[in-house]
Amino acid sequence: MNERFITILGWVATFTAVCMYVSYLEQIGLNLDGNKGGLIQPLATAVNCTLWVCYGLFKEKRDLPVALANSPGVVLGLAAFVTAI
Template sequence: MTNQRFITILGYVATFTAICMYVSYLQQIDLNLSGQKGGPLQPLATTINCTLWVIYGLFKEKRDWPIAIANFPGVILGAITFITAL
């Protein structure tokens, strides 16, 4: 396997696992809405971090789509989790 092929596969796997990580916020959102509030600090940090990575991925001279795509769910779901935790 060539180094470039390995990096390409690694990018797809990392994108998939990042999206899975952010989708796990759905359970916390459900708990927050049910009255079992979680802390707001971690989802706020996630929202800020993912926003920065999405901007980085989209505004590079050669766009880095895997980084932008992998972090976009974190922006949305982190923000929703933060808001529902308040």
């Protein structure tokens, strides 16, 4: 496959990952309204995304799409976890 296709694919995947993590906003709203969700999934999301952000930023040749795609998962996963307590 050519490099241009792979680059476009990486950014499209980044966009869809961000959309997936933004869906936590609904759960955070429900948590704040008293309809508490589970604790394990958002905590696992936050830990997983933290590891991927570190991987993307600290590898020798940075992988910004990986880091950017997972950044919202860190923040929103933690927010969903905290509001579910």
